[in-house]
Amino acid sequence: MxxxxxxxxxxxxxxxxxxxxxxxxxxxxxxxxxxxxxxxxxxxxxxxxxxxxxxxxxxxxxxxxxxxxxxxxxxxxxxxxxxxxxxxxxxxxxxxxxxxxxxxxxxxxxxxxxxxxxxxxxxxxxxxxxxxxxxxxxxxxxxxxxRELATRTNASERPGLLSKQGVDLSLVQSFFTVAFQLRQKGPWYEFSESQVYGIRLLDRFRFVVILGSSENVFGIAVSSSLSHFRKKYCQAMGMNWLSSSSSEVFCTFCGAQQLLYTYRCSQCKIAHYCNEKCQKNDWPVHKQECQSSTMRERENDIVRPYLKRKEMTLIYCAETAVPFDDLDLQSQYCCPLYPNEDNFPVAFVMIDNGETVLDRPTKEELQWLIRLCEVLVDSCGKPVSVLNEDSIIQNDKMIYVETLGSHPSTATQLSGPKEMEAKD
CATH class of the missing domain: 3.30.420 (Nucleotidyltransferase; domain 5)
Structure with a gap:
């Protein structure tokens, strides 16, 4: 009573x-x-x-x-x-x-x-x-x-996870829950930060680096570009960076890197896509660009960030680095939090389009991040080869568990771009 x-x-x-x-x-x-x-x-x-x-x-x-x-x-x-x-x-x-x-x-x-x-x-x-x-x-x-009795940080008033269209409360709660589980498991204590892992989930390939071996920042970084992680690692270690591809191409719609071959728009010949589905979904936006002579004349100066690298990151940090909107959600709905004050999960996307821009994950990106965290939680303590029945990228030529800083073999160009007709 x-x-x-x-x-x-x-x-x-x-x-x-x-x-x-x-x-x-x-x-x-x-x-x-x-x-x-x-x-x-x-x-x-x-x-x-x-x-x-x-x-x-x-x-x-x-x-x-x-x-x-x-x-x-x-x-x-x-x-x-x-x-x-x-x-x-x-x-x-x-x-x-x-x-x-x-x-x-x-x-x-x-x-x-x-x-x-x-x-x-x-x-x-x-x-x-x-x-x-x-x-x-x-x-x-x-x-x-x-009255100078209080202050706020630059991160405090940034948009919360719910600011993205399509991201609802249940999805955010799922993210906080699995992020808590991942922090408890601590994959950074068994996976090297110098290795990149290729993982296939939700019909897409992504490359993952586990952050935390330096014990400064704990979390994971995800990208569709393997060479992106090679370049970052070499720069951090003061090494010369040798690109595995002389011309990197990214899907204009979803941002996935096309290492071997790609589809492209038959009109402007600039916009590249993973497949016909991505091209069709992007057409409402690309239709205006495609008809612009400026776009065709300035292929190397496109402002759309989807033509450049995107890296999704989950890190654990102090409260002061978390948007107030997300802190309020965690408190209001009693989301589990790691007891240490420096372990609040933050998910964001870094877009490299000449200069680095921070954004919050879209619905698809957050779903992908949640699923990836689930795989890593289930994988802790197990050999890399059994991360998941379909998690390690496997084909006739390679299994991606690459040590960064080594000299990767040059990717083979299987065929030229396949042009796709513009879709009304």
Whole structure:
């Protein structure tokens, strides 16, 4: 049975003497602000704040204040103390009174406080957060920054995983869950960072590097380009980079690298594709480019990032490097988190189109990343040859488990590009 939370007798007596406005409804919510503040121990935290809003009849903010222990979700006793305080001494200067109802967004909190508030003649209920509450949280956050009492990082306000069209809550929850499992398994302790693994999933080939052997950054990097990882490794090690292909070609629609042969548009002869499906899906966009003489004249200066390398990365880092939107999702839906503070999962895509641009994964990319994490979780402790019945790329000529920094054999050009007619 849940322990009853009570206040001192003087407070109870004072509350019961207040005039009651039976039709008034107040909502209580606790929220973490969208800022970082530094504790006395020089640790960055997102502080919790109490918020009270009059849902009916005024629709105005009644009061808000920093929680007693700002780095922890407030306890039922702290919430009750805050509510009693603003009822007896309203911050907005109104005459003190009792509302007819106080609503909560947390069922557990409502259960904790229901009996005590009922003894004051106040009903309780559970409702969705008031419209505009998030704007209030942002406004309070901005006021602290202007007063130089808080700050935020460059990563904090970047778009969250839900910002991409088609990415829904269930997909994001799946990502957080499998990322937690991968962090527990720790494949970086058994797979070398100097090796790249070819993996076939969801009808596509991808090349994977396990990050973490240096114990600085833990995670995985995924690309459709093998030479991309060769080049990065050689640059990091101060080695000369020898490209395995004199002319790298990437699918204009999905970004997959075409090492041996490719399809291309028969009109502009610039846009390359994996197959007819990719060409057809890209046509609504490419139709405008294809008719442009500028595109044909500037083949080596195309602005579309899909013609260049894309690398998808999952790393584990401190809270301050994670967008607030993703942190709020993890907290709101109780997604599992590794106990160490520097192990919050972040997924992003790096697009190399002359300069590096960061983006969030699309629905397809996030699905692929989730499936790959599942394979790696299942593979830890097993020989590489049995990662998955179809996970290692195998054909008549090669199995891709390559040590970076070695001198790979030059890929053979099997045939020239196959031209594809533009599709209306």
């Amino acid at each position: 849940m322990e009853r939370i009570i206040t001192d007798k003087d407070t109870v007596t004072a509350l019961r003497k207040l005039q009651k406005k039976d039709s008034e409804v107040i909502q209580y919510v606790s929220r973490r602000l969208r800022v970082w503040v530094q504790t006395e121990q020089h640790k960055a935290i997102r502080p919790y704040y109490h918020f009270a809003v009059c849902l009916y009849p005024s629709g105005q903010v009644i009061g808000y204040e920093l929680c007693k222990t700002p780095n922890e979700k407030p306890s039922g006793k702290q919430v009750l103390d805050f509510l009693c305080r603003i009822l007896l001494q309203p911050p907005n200067g109104e005459e003190a009174h009792r509302p007819g109802t106080i609503s909560f967004t947390d069922q557990e909190l409502e259960t904790q406080l229901a009996n005590e508030l009922f003894s004051y003649g106040i009903r309780t209920q559970v409702l969705q957060p008031a419209e505009g509450l998030e704007n209030l949280v942002k406004a309070v956050s901005e006021s602290l920054i202007k």
